[in-house]
Amino acid sequence: WLNTSNQSLEGRTPLKEIMYNGEGIEKIINLLGTIEWGIVT
Structure with a gap:
């Protein structure tokens, strides 16, 4: 999860x-x- 891009973080990884x-x-x-x-973000 820490190395997967995240839409809530504008595509950056946590x-x-x-x-x-x-x-x-x-x-x-x-x-x-x-x-x-x-809550899904």
């Missing part, structure tokens, strides 16, 4: 979002929250 974007970890946490609640 791993790249964390590594290259200072705000990336916040986006990943929000994305995981939506997954936890079963």
